[in-house]
Amino acid sequence: MPATYPKPPTAPPHWVYTPKNIETNVESYITDTDKLLDQIAALPQGQRTFDNTVRRMAFHDSAADKGIEPGLFLQYVSQDEGVRNASVDADKKLQEYGLKTIAREDIYQALLDAEADAKAENKLNSEEQRLMDRMIRDRKRNGLGLEKSKRDELLKIQTKIMGLEVDFQRACNEEKGFLLFTEEELVGVPEAAIEGYPKEGDKYKVTYKTPDIVPIFQYADNPETRRRAQLGYEGKTIQNVPVLEEIIELRKQVADILGFENFADYILDIKMAKDSKTVMDFLNDLRTKLTPLGEAEKKNFLELKKEVHKEKGYAPDDELNLWDYRYYDRLWTERKLALDDEKVKEYFPVSKVVPTILDIYKQLLSVQFYPVPRDEEHGGNTWHNDAEAYAVWDHQDGKDTEFLGYMYLDLFPRENKYGHAAVWGLIPGWTKEDGGRSYPTVCMVANLAKPTPKRPALMKHSDVVTFFHEMGHAFHGLCSRTQFSRFHGTHVARDFVEAPSQMLENWCWLPEQLKSMSSHYETGESLPDDLIQSIVKSKNVNQGLFNLRQLFFGLYDMTLHTSKENIDQTKLWCDLRKDVSLVTTKGEYIGGQSGFAHIVGGYGAGYYGYLYSLVFAADMFETVFSKAPMSPENGMKYRNEILKVGGSRDEMDSLVALLGRKPTNDAFLRDLLGGAEGEAARL
The missing domain is CATH 1.20.1050.40 (Endopeptidase. Chain P; domain 1)
Structure with a gap:
């Protein structure tokens, strides 16, 4: 800096x-x-x-x-x-x-x-x-x-x-649930994760916050440990079940009063997709394409599970359980690609990744960052010592040409804090009556792992991808320049809003960028080329099951908001997940929808948008950036045609201006199906 x-x-x-x-x-x-x-x-x-x-x-x-x-x-x-x-x-x-x-x-x-x-x-x-x-x-x-x-x-x-x-x-x-596990029950969980768990007597206290619970999902060898963790996580906010039931019923009444067939049609009337039939056709078509791929991946996991149960002396189990998915996804990737997530994590200390990602954005979008001093004069004090403030400037020809706005980063978990990763476009920008500018403020909240007594804060590659994605939302807010705040930044159609950030995730799979953002926490060495190649290959591995999981969320959301009947929401959650995501809970019905915050946080009848916008993201990257990912010229074109205009014109017009044509799903399908099937064939 x-x-x-x-x-x-x-x-x-x-x-x-x-x-x-x-x-x-x-x-x-x-x-x-x-x-x-x-x-x-x-x-x-x-x-x-x-x-x-x-x-x-x-x-x-x-x-x-x-x-x-x-x-x-x-x-x-x-x-x-x-x-x-x-x-x-x-x-x-x-x-x-x-x-x-x-x-x-x-x-x-x-x-x-x-x-x-x-x-x-x-x-x-x-x-x-x-x-x-x-x-x-x-x-x-x-x-x-x-x-x-x-x-x-x-x-x-x-x-x-x-x-x-x-x-x-x-x-x-404000969920404060936790589980207690003995040391024996945590066999397989990395020592670095266990070091971060406080002790209660002779047991370890594991909260449902991401840095605590995910290592259990991914690494605990004991199926019973994973089962307790996964089902506990599903029920961590079970008191929300009747709340969601009432919300859905009331939304039906809203649609009826306003003359819509269902609440989904009411919501979609102002989005790119326009109606529930278009969305359901999109989701079901994708399900048809992805299910054979998911079934093949499930077969791989079950074969591996058979080997593991025999190795470790567990009773045979020929089903892919909900609590098996992340464990065998991780283990299969490790064994087939020699890709150890914990080993990779050693190369991604937060202290290296965060400034390097900021530097990539700086180069790509022609911007500059300055930490705001924490004093009364400059106003850098924040709501918590973990949160940091940055002043962001447009940077052209080696000079800071124009102030863009303020960005806050609050990256580490703590009690009573928002539990996932998200960006708030807190204060939008707009042109004032005198022609001057009122500048935006964006806030990124994340829950990266904290340091342990033996190691600094480290990030898994998936954390790096998430961080890069969320920074995309932040810069949508910072680089937007609309006349009215109504259209500033991410104030676009909900089924387009994820596309810019999804497009930017691609930089986390590029060898040059992986090299630049990595530095082993002990030796300072960058990721070796063999690990980089394994990470790049892993992008399309097990994408069938991953995207079927996303489809499950989208189909659950749409089913709730199109059905005329009263639905047992918990039964639908578990049955639909089994049918679509190809995992089972062995007949245990726990209302995991009680923690599905998207459905009440602006994505009701809108979760499909994560997959829908991937079509636009894939086309933008392949067409504009794939041949020269760090081109400042391409970055400025993207800034001007997508970020700058925000929602001040139709999203399709912005895409046509960037691509030179209407978007297609060709790049999306090539990446999702061609890449995954080709990699599976090679392995």
């Missing part, structure tokens, strides 16, 4: 929050918004324009985000229980208020009048027109145009859904 720190044109967010000021910020926003909307509603019908109605509302909400969103984010990362609770309560209150304001008929009419005026004047640019269209569409999708009794009923249902969704997510965030 450069030694000097160029002062950005704006200070970073101030992270000193109390329960009281979180509450006060939201109350002030509500008061100010009511006042603004009342003023707009009072405008005479013939005087309502885009500027005094649409633009004014957009600027108000954009400015309010800066004061409100950091406080709402703290429910995921704060160590203070009072702050977390206040953040959750404020989130609920704000969402409920949002439903009330979007249901105001007088504001809907004001927008319609402004639309009529704009058509007569014909002065709007494409993004302004898109903003007005979206604001009107939002209200139609929330019942405006229906009779009042229907609107009131819809508001009541949507308010209840939002509260239940917040409760569901809080249960996931």
Whole structure:
């Protein structure tokens, strides 16, 4: 990192929050918004324009985000229980208020009048027109145009859904479950992982946080240990089962009131896929293509399982259990590719990987990073000592040309923190009324392994891929430059939002980049060429079962949101997983959907998007980057046509601008099927 720190044109967010000021910020926003909307509603019908109605509302909400969103984010990362609770309560209150304001008929009419005026004047640019269209569409999708009794009923249902969704997510965030294992039960688990487990008496305490539980899934030789771990993990938030049941039932009522066949069709109406038939056809077609591959991989695993049970004296078992999948996926790869995940991990210390990945992004996207000093003058203090702040600049021809925004990294696990990896586009960017820029802030939260007494914090290759992926979301937010915050960064169709980050994962399988981001924690040596080749080969190994697992999640989500009948959600979860993912729980029915946070966190009737967007990701990489992955010219083209425009134009238009044509699934199928089948044949 450069030694000097160029002062950005704006200070970073101030992270000193109390329960009281979180509450006060939201109350002030509500008061100010009511006042603004009342003023707009009072405008005479013939005087309502885009500027005094649409633009004014957009600027108000954009400015309010800066004061409100950091406080709402703290429910995921704060160590203070009072702050977390206040953040959750404020989130609920704000969402409920949002439903009330979007249901105001007088504001809907004001927008319609402004639309009529704009058509007569014909002065709007494409993004302004898109903003007005979206604001009107939002209200139609929330019942405006229906009779009042229907609107009131819809508001009541949507308010209840939002509260239940917040409760569901809080249960996931604050889950504190654990299991106790003897040393004998942990045979096979790497010593480095065991060193990180605290002792309770003569047993080791293993939480359900990723760095703790995943080594059990992957390495514990004893099938009973893995069974306890996997089924415990499935039931870690079992109290959410009735919560999800109620959410699904209420979503059906929303769809019915709004005249949609089902909730999935309501959600998909504004996405790239458009309707549930398109999605189900996509998922079922992919299932048809992947199942033979998955069956072949399952056969390999069962043959290996037979050998292992004989070697270790376990009773014969000719089924691939849920708790077998990760263990034999890892073991098969180790034996067939001589690829030991634990050995590979030694080459990926966090202290090396994180700055190198930042450096790759710096080169590829022509940006520069500066750690924000932790002092009062520069505002680098954060919500926790683990979290770090960076100022990010556009960097052209060896110079910092323009400030892009702030980025926060909070990378290590702790109690009461969000348990997975994700990026919050916390404060969007937009063009202010005076033509100046309001700059974005993004926050990446992850749960990388912490150091042990004997070793520094190390990352598995899969952790490296995840980190690289999430950084893609961060830079979607940092490199976006839209007129309105509504379209900034990742504010795109949900079935496209993963595509840029999925495309960027490819850099984690390129030999040159693997060499650059690796450094053995003891010797400092980079990954040797033979290990690099094994990692590259492993990209397409066992992808049938991996993607069938993704298909299971997508099909479960779509089944819940298209069915007219009341479904036993736990039975569907276990039966569908067995049918699609080809693994069994031997008749044990545990409601793992209770921890399926995506289904309430914006991906309800949308989980298919992870696979759907892979089509676009594969095409973008193969067409633009495969021949020159570190080309700054290609990186800038990608920045300008995908990241910069955000959601300010249709996603298909952005893809055509980048690719020079409409996307196809050719690259996706070549990579997924051709690569996997070819590698299986060679092995």
